[in-house]
C-alpha cells in the first residue's frame with residue numbers, strides 16, 4: 152500500500168494472515184461475492200517458489216526458523232516464581248504459525264469437544280459437529296477415510312524410515328504394555344505410534360500454500376504484508392474498519408463494509424481488542440481507553456501445553472544424525488491418577504549442547520488446568536502486553552507433571568530397548584528425583600511451553616463471565632466484529648493446535664460466506 156494516510160475499502164477485513172486468517176480470507180475470496188483485504192504484520196512472499204527455503208521446507212528445525220525475523224518473540228511470565236526466561240514464539244509471516252511450526256497434524260480428542268467445550272457452553276462444537284470439518288480440511292494419505300479431498304495433505308513417517316532411537320522408543324512403550332496406535336487421528340486413539348504431519352515431500356503445508364495460493368490474483372482478494380493493525384475503528388458499537396501501520400510507520404485506514412475478522416492469534420487478538428477498548432472495563436479505564444464493550448473475559452483463561460525435558464547423555468558411538476533430532480513417533484497416555492484421559496504426550500529425540508550429544512524425553516501436559524492471562528502492559532496499550540502463563544499454578548498440573556516425569560524416568564531407564572543408547576541422566580539429578588519438594592522445584596525451574604497458546608477470547612454461554620464470543624465467533628456487545636483464531640477455543644485440546652485451528656477456521660469461513 153502507498154505511504155501517506157491511504158484509505159482502502161473492502162466488504163471484509165481480515166486481521167492476521169496466519170493459520171486461521173489465511174483460510175478464512177481464502178474461502179471468502181473463493182466464494183467471490185464480496186471483497187476481502189487480508190492484513191498481515193509479517194512479510195508476504197507470494198508464491199511457494201518465492202518463499203525462503205527455511206519457511207518452505209519443513210525439515211528445518213523450529214529453532215532455526217524462529218530465531219529469524221519470522222517470530223513475534225513474546226516475553227512471558229512463566230510461573231508464579233518466575234522460572235527460566237521463556238520466549239513464546241508465534242509466526243510473524245504470511246501463514247503465521249503454520250509457516251514456522253513443527254507440522255504435527257493431530258486432531259483433538261472427542262472428549263475435548265463433548266465434555267470440555269460443550270460443558271463450557273460451546274454446545275455447537277461437539278465431536279459429531281467438528282469431525283466433518285476436520286475431514287473437509289484434510290487429505291490423509293495413509294487413512295483416506297478421515298478425509299481425502301481437503302487442501303491439507305497429511306502423512307506419517309513409515310516405520311522403515313524411523314531412526315533406531317525412535318524404533319527403540321516404540322518397542323519400549325509396547326514392552327511396557329502401551330497399545331500400538333498406527334492412527335493418532337482415529338476416534339479414541341491412545342498409545343504409541345507415528346505422529347501425523349502436514350508435510351509432503353519435505354514441503355511445509357502452511358495455510359499460505361494450502362489455501363491462499365489458490366486464490367491469489369483474484370480481483371476480490373488483496374493480501375497486504377508488513378502491515379500491523381494497531382486499532383479497530385468503531386462507529387458507536389459497530390466495527391467499521393482498522394488502522395494499520397506500514398513498514399515506514401505510515402498509517403492506513405482500511406474500512407470494512409460488512410465485518411472485521413480478527414485472526415491475529417491467541418496473544419495478538421486479545422492485545423488488539425484491549426488496545427481498541429474491548430475488554431475488562433477497569434483495565435481499559437486504568438489505561439485511559441474509552442470502553443467500547445466491557446468484556447471481562449478478553450485475555451483471560453490463557454492456555455498452553457507446558458513441557459519439560461528429561462535428559463541423558465548418549466552412550467559413545469551412537470549414530471545420532473539429523474533424523475534422530477526429530478520426533479516422528481510419540482506416546483499418548485494418561486498421567487498416573489489423572490481423571491483426564493490421554494492428558495500427556497511423550498516423545499524422544501537427540502540433542503546437542505556444550506556437554507556433547509544427549510537424548511531428551513519431552514513430557515507434555517496436554518490439558519493444563521492452570522489459566523494464564525494477557526493484559527495491557529504498565530507502559531501503556533501500545534507496549535507489548537504482559538503474557539502470564541501461570542504454569543503449574545494448579546496443584547493438579549504440578550502433581551501430574553511430577554508423576555509423569557517419574558514414570559518417564561522409570562520407563563526409559565528400565566528399558567532394554569533403549570539401554571544401548573541411553574547413558575547417565577543429567578536432568579533432573581537423583582537428588583531432585585528423590586523428594587516431591589525437590590522435583591517440584593526442578594519442574595518450576597525447567598518448565599517451558601510448546602508455542603500453543605489458546606482460549607484468550609473464549610466461546611461460551613452468554614451468562615458465563617469469561618465468554619467473549621458466541622458460537623459463530625462474533626464478539627459479544629458489539630457488531631461487525633468476529634474472532635476466528637486459537638483465541639476462541641473454549642479450552643485447549645489434548646493435541647497440538649494447528650489442525651484444530653484450521654478446522655475451526657474452515658467452519659467459521661462457512662458461517663461468514665453463508
Ligand SMILES: Cc1cc2nc3c(=O)[nH]c(=O)nc-3n(C[C@H](O)[C@H](O)[C@H](O)COP(=O)(O)OP(=O)(O)OC[C@H]3O[C@@H](n4cnc5c(N)ncnc54)[C@H](O)[C@@H]3O)c2cc1C
Nearest residue numbers: 167169170171192247248252253254255380419637647649
Ligand atoms: C515454533 C512453533 C512450532 C509449532 N509446532 C506445532 C506443531 O508441530 N503442530 C501444531 O499443531 N501446532 C504447532 N504450533 C502451533 C500452531 O502453529 C498454532 O497454534 C497456530 O498456527 C495458531 O493459529 P492462529 O491462526 O490462531 O494464529 P497464527 O497462526 O499465529 O496467526 C496469527 C497471524 O496474525 C499476524 N498478526 C498478529 N498480530 C497482528 C496485527 N496486529 N496486525 C496484523 N497481523 C497480525 C501474525 O503475524 C500471524 O501471521 C507451533 C507454533 C510455533 C510458533
